[in-house]
Amino acid sequence: MTRQQLKDLAQLSRSKGRRQQGRFLVEGVRSVEAAVDAGAPVEAVLVTAEAAGDHRVAALLERTGAVVHTVAARDLDRVGDARTSQGVLAVSRSVVGDGAGPVDAPVLLLDGVQDPGNVGALVRTAAWFGVSTVVGDEDTADFENPKAVRASMGGIWDVALVRVPDLGASLDRLAGDGVALWGADLGGTSVTEWAPGRSAALVMGSEAHGLSDAVAERLRHSGGGLVHIPGAEGARGVESLNVSVAGGVLLARWLG
Amino acid sequence: MTRQQLKDLAQLSRSKGRRQQGRFLVEGVRSVEAAVDAGAPVEAVLVTAEAAGDHRVAALLERTGAVVHTVAARDLDRVGDARTSQGVLAVSRSVVGDGAGPVDAPVLLLDGVQDPGNVGALVRTAAWFGVSTVVGDEDTADFENPKAVRASMGGIWDVALVRVPDLGASLDRLAGDGVALWGADLGGTSVTEWAPGRSAALVMGSEAHGLSDAVAERLRHSGGGLVHIPGAEGARGVESLNVSVAGGVLLARWLG
Incomplete structure (x- = not known):
């Protein structure tokens, strides 16, 4: 992902960013699993190399039809909340x-x-x-x-x-x-x-x-x-x- | 309050400090009101001069039998969470x-x-x-x-x-x-x-x-x-x- 793409995604923690871009973040393995399994309009999944090595995450990445980006942990942390994402987050189009x-x-x-x-x-x-x-x-x-x-x-x-x-x-x-x-x-x-x-x-x-x-x-x-x-x-x-x-x-x- | 007293109170945000001292913090006007009105074992109330000027807080300070300490806002913030306490916190003996x-x-x-x-x-x-x-x-x-x-x-x-x-x-x-x-x-x-x-x-x-x-x-x-x-x-x-x-x-x- 480019710097600019990461910067745009980081705006999605704020209401204004979500409104302007019409999309939002889904953080953490369980939440991303629920999104993928429910057929949510997921545009992309961001994952760290470390998290992608996890059995459950690997299975999740195989199930999703969305583009998967492997990113550095520090880049993922700039987009979402490190404690919550645990190395995985998805970008979904707005459902509201x-x-x-x-x-x-x-x-x-x-x-x-x-x-x-x-x-x-x-x-x-x-x-x-x-x-x-x-x-x-x-x-x-x-x-x-x-x-x-x-x-x-x-x-x-x-x-x-x-x-x-x-x-x-x-x-x-x-x-x-x-x-x-x-x-x-x-x-x-x-x-x-x-x-x-x-x-x-x-x-x-x-x-x-x-x-x-x-x-x-x-x-x-x-x-x-x-x-x-x-x-x-x-x-x-x-x-x-x-x-x-x-x-x-x-x-x-x-x-x- | 002395530096040391404030330092001791700051330990009460952690489980270990509460266990060692046998007391805990009650933060914010509503929570301190509930404690005072329920006859909780409140040892002391800490309040900023600004908060003490508030009508509702002033009434609360009149009702409590506990010692009231007026402290600087920066000292209160060292003890509790500024957003939560809104200038008022009480120290209660443990009830567990x-x-x-x-x-x-x-x-x-x-x-x-x-x-x-x-x-x-x-x-x-x-x-x-x-x-x-x-x-x-x-x-x-x-x-x-x-x-x-x-x-x-x-x-x-x-x-x-x-x-x-x-x-x-x-x-x-x-x-x-x-x-x-x-x-x-x-x-x-x-x-x-x-x-x-x-x-x-x-x-x-x-x-x-x-x-x-x-x-x-x-x-x-x-x-x-x-x-x-x-x-x-x-x-x-x-x-x-x-x-x-x-x-x-x-x-x-x-x-x-």
Whole structure:
């Protein structure tokens, strides 16, 4: 690879670089395996000579149809995170859509979920339970952020991913299609009584502030509403669950 | 504070320092608030002059019975993580026991959960659902690791925390007391059919390898067994759920 190509790839750790180039990085043996085995649009695989000598990596390189570049370890480290890549990374074309096409239920929507680890874990959980589409607004961490990709553990290849400026239009369209809109909150229906059916959408709010007002307002008029996960009496110190844990509890009840 | 005192506190970001000194750091306004409001054994609060001027921090400093030290921002940054502490950190005496005393059910046991963020999220979830005791083995990340403390969001003050060299003796004692032992796995009873009752214990295994063989063996003879969370058909890319998400799903079903 040329200096310039490596420099371009290094830009993919940042949101701006990913947007400009329309591609992103997949780091580490397990993540690259998941991409290759899912038929992801992988353009290239970069590998160090040392990693290529590994049995599992060698098998992976034989399976991929993408161009394989053997690069020096220091060059690979300039592109990705050395600890994560362990000598292997793939470059994939973006898989995130803009939501202009139809959005199939069951849908999970993320309303300002800021931590890439949470976004990735939510995509992983959504894939596990058979969610069709995960939609993120512009305050939600990028699905193709390296930490989100890693935390999704291959889930990004199993669900349709959509990114929109804000969730309003998506929610209005879903409601127009007869999809019941639900949002995770600290009040409303208890998850133990909750049975939304498959033609529904669930919104998870931000780690610090929960659902935005505009989103909560829309849920009231959609045949859905708010759903909460009751805690034990006397859990004084803890005010809420982690957003990916809460998402897991709700998706398990809904689709499990 | 003297140079030496600050140097000692800086050792608390490491496991060895915490073990030697029997105390740990609580960083950031929310976490220190949770500690003070839960009556945690806080020895001292360190705050920058700038942070002390904040309304919320000032109220917090009035509530705590601990000694308050105003320190320079660069000194605080030497002790804790600047991004996390936001000018405030507390020093608490250790709250982790050695399991020599009685261990009350419901119990959550961690069998080599290595990521401090997962350990903290599991403690947070355990506190939310009213688990009495969380036990970690020596391959599990330290409950008092700064990342685990932060991820627990105050949960460490609501549950009894125990650290043991390995889980074998704890499981044998629980089984001897008639507590049913369950372990999260990819097979066994489906969570949708699972109803362990309160006098039970649940073991979560490591992120990469699940339950250790020695633990899985013990579950078979305890009136419990293995429990799994079924995924959707065709979720090809994703092999499992994140351990804190799986823990949330199981605890919600068990105690929710």
